[in-house]
Amino acid sequence: MSENIIKVTVIDREGTPHTIEAPTDMGMNMMELCKASELPVEGTCGGMAMCASCHIYVESDHELPEPSEDEEDMLDQAFFVEDNSRLGCQVHLSNELDGLTVRLAEVSAD
Amino acid sequence: MIATDIIIIGAGPCGLFTVFEAGLLKLKCHLIDALPQPGGQCVEIYPKKPIYDIPAFPEILAGDLVDNLMKQISPFKPTFTLGERAETIEKTDDDKFIVTTNRGTKHIAPVVAIAGGLGSFEPRKPPIPNLSNFEDKGVEYIIKDPEFYRGKDVIISGGGDSALDWAIFLAEGVAKSVGLVHRRQTFRGHLDSVQKVMDLAEKGKIKLITDAEVIGLEGNGELDSIVIKHKTEGEYKVATNHWVPLFGLSPKLGPIGDWGLDIEKNAIKVDTLDYSTNIPGVYAIGDVNTYEGKLKLILCGFHEATIMVQSAFKRINPEKNLVLKYTTVNGIQGF
Numbered sequence: 001m002s003e004n005i006i007k008v009t010v011i012d013r014e015g016t017p018h019t020i021e022a023p024t025d026m027g028m029n030m031m032e033l034c035k036a037s038e039l040p041v042e043g044t045c046g047g048m049a050m051c052a053s054c055h056i057y058v059e060s061d062h063e064l065p066e067p068s069e070d071e072e073d074m075l076d077q078a079f080f081v082e083d084n085s086r087l088g089c090q091v092h093l094s095n096e097l098d099g100l101t102v103r104l105a106e107v108s109a110d
Numbered sequence: 111m112i113a114t115d116i117i118i119i120g121a122g123p124c125g126l127f128t129v130f131e132a133g134l135l136k137l138k139c140h141l142i143d144a145l146p147q148p149g150g151q152c153v154e155i156y157p158k159k160p161i162y163d164i165p166a167f168p169e170i171l172a173g174d175l176v177d178n179l180m181k182q183i184s185p186f187k188p189t190f191t192l193g194e195r196a197e198t199i200e201k202t203d204d205d206k207f208i209v210t211t212n213r214g215t216k217h218i219a220p221v222v223a224i225a226g227g228l229g230s231f232e233p234r235k236p237p238i239p240n241l242s243n244f245e246d247k248g249v250e251y252i253i254k255d256p257e258f259y260r261g262k263d264v265i266i267s268g269g270g271d272s273a274l275d276w277a278i279f280l281a282e283g284v285a286k287s288v289g290l291v292h293r294r295q296t297f298r299g300h301l302d303s304v305q306k307v308m309d310l311a312e313k314g315k316i317k318l319i320t321d322a323e324v325i326g327l328e329g330n331g332e333l334d335s336i337v338i339k340h341k342t343e344g345e346y347k348v349a350t351n352h353w354v355p356l357f358g359l360s361p362k363l364g365p366i367g368d369w370g371l372d373i374e375k376n377a378i379k380v381d382t383l384d385y386s387t388n389i390p391g392v393y394a395i396g397d398v399n400t401y402e403g404k405l406k407l408i409l410c411g412f413h414e415a416t417i418m419v420q421s422a423f424k425r426i427n428p429e430k431n432l433v434l435k436y437t438t439v440n441g442i443q444g445f
Contacts, residue, residue, distance in 0.1 A: 044228060044360060050155050051360060073298050076269045077358050079236045080323070081293055106237040108360065 006098035010039055011059070013104050022093050030056060030088035030102065041104065047089035052078040054088035055105035062100050064091060080106060112191070112217040114140040116422055117209050118225055119196045119366070122150020124396030124411030125225030126179040126188075131419045133186030134437070137426065138445065140217055141188055142209065144195040144230035149176035154231060154359065165409055175408075185444025191215050195230045197365045199392070207391060221391055221422040224378060225411070226398040228361035236267075236355055240327055248333020249353050256284055259352065265289040265336060267324055268356035271299035276356065278306050281315045289317040289348065291324055291338065324353065366398075374400055384421035385414045391425060393418045 004025040010033075011017045020037050022028065031054035034041035042053035049070045055078040058064065064086065067075070071090045075081050085105065091097075116132055118125045121143035129139045145154055157173030164170055170178075194211035199222065201207060209217045233251035235241060241249065253259070253276055264285045266277050269292040281288040290307065297304045310316040319338065326337030328347070335347045363376045372379040372388045377400035380386060385393050395418055396411030404410075423432055 045151075045155055048156060048159060053360070076294060076298055077234070079357075080325075108234050108237055 004095065006093065006095060006100070008033065008093070008097065008099075009101040010034060010037070010056075011101070011103040012039060013106065017101075024093045024095050024097075026093075028093050030054070030091040030093070032089070033093065034088060034104070039104070041088060042107070043089065045089075049074045049087055049090055052087065053107050055079075055081075055107060056086055056088045056091070056102040057082060057105055058084045058086055058091075058100070058102050060099060060101040062097055064097075078105065079108065111208070112140055112189070112215070114138050114189070114217065114219045115426060116140075116221045116223055116419075117142065117207065117217050117219040118223045119143075119209065120150060120225035120227055120396070120398070121145075121148035121190060121192070122225060122227050122396065123152055123175060123179055123408050124227075124415055125150070125223070126176070126183055127412050128223055128225060128395065128415040128419065129183040129186050129188040130179075131416045132422070133183065133445065134435070134442070135419055135423045135432070136443075137419065137423060139186070139188050140191070140219070142191045142194060142196045142211060142217065144193070144232075146193040148180065148190065148192070149173070150227050151361070152176050161408070163407065163409060185442050187445045191217065195364065199369050205391065220426050221393070223415075223418060223422070224366060224387075224392065224394040224398055225396045225415070226363070226366055226394075228397055229363040229366070229376070230361065231359040232362050232364070233355075234357040234360045236324070236357060238325060238327060244327050244329065244333045244353075247331065248329060248351050249327070249355070251355060253354060256280060259285045261286050262352055263287045263289075263350050264352045264354060265291060265324075265348065265350045266354045266356060267291045268358075269294060269296075269298045270356070270358065271303060272358070273297075273356040274299040274303040274307050276354065277316055278303065278310065281310050287317065288315070289319055289350070291319045291322050293321070293323050295320045319348075324355070327353070363398075377404075385418040386421060393422065 008022050009017050009019045022033050031043045044053045045051035052074050071087050115137040116139045118141045121141040132139050152172035160169045194213045196209050197212045198210045206220050207222045266273050277290045311318045321341035322338050324336050325339045328335045335349045339345050378394040380394050380399045382401050385395050387394050395414040397406045
């Protein structure tokens with residue numbers, strides 16, 4: 001693995017895993033990575049923790065920094081929140097997250 | 111019927127700025143927005159957030175940006191249809207468009223500018239199976255008239271101000287009983303509302319169901335019970351004929367998607383010559399449009415509005431020659 005590139009797996013809402021190579025030196029977060037990889041994540045608020053459309057479940061064992069108050073408040077508005085729920089836009093890509101596996105949550109009925 | 115030169119669908123920053131550029135060309139505008147106030151996302155989602163990429167403003171709060179725009183466009187006396195969503199568009203025999211809202215309000219103009227952003231804000235619906243079967247048959251997303259719930263048993267879901275305020279209102283002498291379901295134990299709303307809800311709960315006027323989420327709906331035709339999943343106590347049913355999920359709003363392209371426009375990924379394809387769509391006389395500017403190289407930035411929408419109104423002018427006044435007049439030379443001649 002070259003410096004500052006990690007492998008991340010995103011399981012979409014049909015259960016299909018997508019393994020993506022992600023840069024860790026561009027200030028990207030999981031929501032942006034999903035959008036850039038054409039995965040169905042709206043990111044309605046652009047990453048401000050103001051919409052919960054990037055709700056994901058963290059399925060691997062990686063330790064992430066604790067969610068902020070803003071993130072907790074927003075997860076409040078999400079549906080089917082579990083203990084491993086996070087907002088993708090608040091999960092910043094770093095070298096420590098190599099091998100991260102996440103699953104996209106159901107966001108809303110259309 | 112409301113008649114104008116340009117019907118602007120969407121009163122967010124780009125729709126608002128269109129009024130200014132159109133006004134310089136002596137074109138009148140009328141704006142339609144599903145929200146009850148102008149400002150779009152800036153006011154609805156993030157009024158207190160600073161924006162750093164508006165030219166000439168190192169930092170400006172989103173709400174203040176909208177206030178400034180309202181001031182800037184006021185000489186051109188824009189009129190508004192607020193709290194109504196543009197539903198249909200029809201072409202008349204004399205090349206005009208009639209835009210009708212979901213409340214039946216009609217507007218007519220030779221030009222329509224869609225500045226719809228990410229779409230109109232609609233209630234966020236939880237992904238519960240069969241939810242649509244119970245819409246208006248027990249499930250309501252907005253409380254239009256609280257009297258509807260007089261003497262009835264109601265359950266509200268939500269953790270923000272909307273849920274708290276309605277729980278309080280209905281519990282104080284309107285509904286027969288009020289239940290409030292929330293995923294966490296703490297609520298997000300104003301402290302005094304939270305306190306009020308706690309007080310009412312203690313008096314037995316609100317049944318608080320926290321650490322819980324509604325995951326299912328049951329009923330034959332009409333809603334008769336909801337299925338609740340509690341964090342530790344598992345699943346159980348609660349009988350009720352009325353459930354009001356108050357989970358905030360989120361934008362949806364909505365009816366605009368059915369107007370025969372060229373849509374790609376929830377955005378309207380436009381010609382970058384003048385931001386016109388595939389329907390002559392209908393333009394799309396701001397986040398709602400798409401083209402190669404498009405950036406969803408407010409400042410890009412401002413530019414698109416400016417170019418677009420030049421084309422709109424030519425369509426409305428084909429016999430007139432348009433001369434670009436600088437505001438520094440002529441000032442602003444308001445209406």
